[in-house]
Amino acid sequence: MAKFKHFLVAAPYYLWIGLFVILPIGLIFIYSFHDLNGHFTLNNYLNFFKNQTYLLMAFNSLCFAIIITFISLIVAYPIAWIISKFQNSRDFLILLVIMPMWINLLLKTYAFIGIFSRNGTLNNLLASLGLGRHQFLFTDIAFILVAVYDQLPFMILPIYNSVITINHSLINASFDLGASKTQTFWRIIVPLTLPGIKSGVQAIFIPSLSLFMITRLIGGNRVITLGTAIEEHFLSTMNWGMGSTIGVILIIAMILIMLLTKESK
Amino acid sequence: MTGKTIVELKNINVIIDDLQILKNISFELETGKFYTMLGPSGSGKTTILKVIAGFSQPTSGEVFFNGKKINQLPPNKRKINTIFQDYALFPNLNLFENVAFGLRLQHKHNSEISDRVSQILDLVQLNGLEKRSVEELSGGQRQRVAIARSLVLNPKMLLLDEPLSALDAKLRKKMQYELRNLQQRLGITFLFITHDQEEALAMSDFIFVINNGEILQSGTPVDIYDEPINHFVADFIGQSNIIDGTMVRDFVVKFVGKTFECSDAGMRHNEPVEVVLRPEDLDITEVKKGKLTVKVKSQIFRGDYYEIIAYDEDHNKWLIQSTNPVKDGAIVGINFDPEDIHVMRFGEKEQEFDARLETYED
């Protein structure tokens, strides 16, 4: 009886998970084994691993995700550290970090188009300084920059949260035992903030593997990553089977990364 | 070894946000001695340690180590180690690596590191626990790890910030002996902080009593106990009866309407003073044999004595230790010797106090 009651209360959640999590993943899985005519096939997977383009895309996605995550990390770490030093105003500063997350990604992306375009803010500034106009939009660098900008809060927040829990006497103890600032950083501070670093890396690396909107709008109308490839298969070539196959491979990659960065406890 | 000055503070002031946290602190510490900084919470004890260790810069004043001024020397370059109030063990390292931390920084060979660490773990009786996470250790064990982590570096001086205050009473007693023992065996200078006067009296060669950022009195435990400089020190160290009185002339003091012979001198005639009588120096006797008459209010059995609370005719409260119980409400006499009376002047500073004592003591 109690079990039944429990089930009734939980039912909406099970329904939700079933309809919007399990079912779609299941569908993707099933689609991935079908060809354009709806017949069962393994060719999608064989294609993925035989076809140079897909492997190159996978490699590209991986490289971009690594670069984006790495840059986010080295930008976010000092920001989190500096914010934690402002005893009185750090809550407000963290709010400033969070605020851009409330703005729709598409809007922010369009703002960057305004900044980077041929007649945009950046080029106007350069031109007025006599440095001429340059191509920024549709470059890899612009793509990486916007991706980092967009996801930075997801790196700053977990690192900040682990920085503020560090007991300051540990840092003093490290100095006391003869450590320099650099040694204290690598031997004490980094290990103690590792949980924050791991969460930040997860939160950025995994979504970065399948970015497509920023890739399209800022990186140019090129199919360069797995994210853009999925979009292309579903919306342009209507090859849902191949799109799903790439999706399944991405999901497996994500699970692997989660397992690798899991808290070892 | 002893006798040589290792650390000297000269006119140290620390001011934070317009708040004077340390007021003109000056003292010298000699090698191989056990010093205690005794004062209530918030009196500035930790701040003094931080100035010596280098975590805090004094607003003015000088810090010397082995005769060299070290104000500008960062903490990692000072041959002084600190045992922090919360031990500050590194949670990311196991017991062995915590102790080895300082040696690893010096890029010692692995064999030397394991030799020195195991030697020091023998000393603090922690061998066999090398692989333990420091979070699995008990309070007493953590404390020993903190001590081992410092001692393995052969410091010239150890600063200990209330290392025993987190331990339960029994372990605390045991660690008091162990620390004192360790200090005497190694012959290094300890500056030990506590707010517990019993602990200070039991462990130290020399005590500094501090309150509100000021050193009120310094001396051996016996000196401070027998001749507290003022009301605060008398009250803070041991139990005491502090009664208002008048110094009639040298060696004669008047309180509770009677005059008594005493062993203090050097004050103005008829100067208002405070008189200290320790509860263990008072004896209960018949009314006609007593120097004072009091009425017993209550008593508590303390194991090896009764602690009696009584009031005299001027409504002064008297704390008396007696081996025998008395009846509640009984009128009894109390007796004491002239040497048991200690007279304190109002507002006398340590230097004046010491100078006055010089004039009549031998």
Ligand SMILES: Nc1ncnc2c1ncn2[C@@H]1O[C@H](COP(=O)(O)OP(=O)(O)O)[C@@H](O)[C@H]1O
């Ligand atoms: N960084 C600081 N900023 C402001 N006040 C401080 C600071 N450090 C200590 N204090 C104040 O100085 C006084 C002495 O502190 P402390 O040396 O820690 O005392 P103790 O160790 O004797 O308890 C306290 O009133 C404390 O609030």
Ligand SMILES: [Mg+2]
């Ligand atoms: Mg303190």
